[in-house]
Amino acid sequence: MAGIGAENAEYRAARRRMNQFRWTAMGLAAAGAAGLVFASGIASAVPPPPPALVGGNITTCQAAGLSGSILFSSTASNPAAGSGDVSDDGLFIDVTINSGYTASGVVVKGGPNAYVYKGPFTGPVTIDDMRAPDNDGGQQPQISHWYVCGDESPTTTPPATPTTAPPTTGPATTPPTTPPTTGPATTPPTTPPTTPPTTAPVTTPPTTVPPTDFVTTPPATTPPPATGGELPTTGTRVGLYIGSAVALLGAGVLLIAFARQRRRFVA
Numbered sequence: 001m002a003g004i005g006a007e008n009a010e011y012r013a014a015r016r017r018m019n020q021f022r023w024t025a026m027g028l029a030a031a032g033a034a035g036l037v038f039a040s041g042i043a044s045a046v047p048p049p050p051p052a053l054v055g056g057n058i059t060t061c062q063a064a065g066l067s068g069s070i071l072f073s074s075t076a077s078n079p080a081a082g083s084g085d086v087s088d089d090g091l092f093i094d095v096t097i098n099s100g101y102t103a104s105g106v107v108v109k110g111g112p113n114a115y116v117y118k119g120p121f122t123g124p125v126t127i128d129d130m131r132a133p134d135n136d137g138g139q140q141p142q143i144s145h146w147y148v149c150g151d152e153s154p155t156t157t158p159p160a161t162p163t164t165a166p167p168t169t170g171p172a173t174t175p176p177t178t179p180p181t182t183g184p185a186t187t188p189p190t191t192p193p194t195t196p197p198t199t200a201p202v203t204t205p206p207t208t209v210p211p212t213d214f215v216t217t218p219p220a221t222t223p224p225p226a227t228g229g230e231l232p233t234t235g236t237r238v239g240l241y242i243g244s245a246v247a248l249l250g251a252g253v254l255l256i257a258f259a260r261q262r263r264r265f266v267a
Helices: 002-042 237-266
Strands: 044-046 052-055 069-073 082-086 093-097 101-110 113-122 125-130 145-152
Touching (some): 082 145, 093 101, 093 145, 101 125, 113 145
Antiparallel strands (some): 052 113, 069 145, 082 093, 101 113, 101 145
């Protein structure tokens, strides 16, 4: 019994450890997913475009061939526009452009030359792993300074609604001021005729044909059906039906008598 109790205790302990491990893994997965969603909502990371090599110690946007002015740099911060993050070894830099700003390019200086990463980069966006060009010995130098050129993103204004009247679809017509005449004007006579007609017109009465007398033959009438209690004459069908009924009744009586006689015999 003691061995069975020890095995049950060990089983419960193993199951408890398994549940703790499961809940820990689920918590870490949920935290990682939430972090990815939060990070993607802030800025999307993109790889840097191929850079252009510029010699000398350039410090302005015009010298780098970029438009706009310096938004922020290694010596001047501007949290509203964005920020830069140099790696611990000083060889790479990640630059983030915030929403509402567009960078025309990023300048990364190290050694005798500089790399210019041309945009535009419209925020929110992060450009990763930018670096300075190799020095004359073929080695990658540490970043000495960097800056971001650009301006605020332009705002789009919806087109204004036209206020002009819509064009007419046909020539304008002016209604006539006077109604058109429908026929020639007639002038009634001013004086009645002086001489009445001498003779009246001869009228011939219409010839009437006397109507022809037609002899109509009244339609043949069918005598009404009898309403008394006399039975209709059906001929021999009634006798046939009565004979069939008597025969069926007699057959039934015979069958019943035969069945009773059979039971008595069997008994």
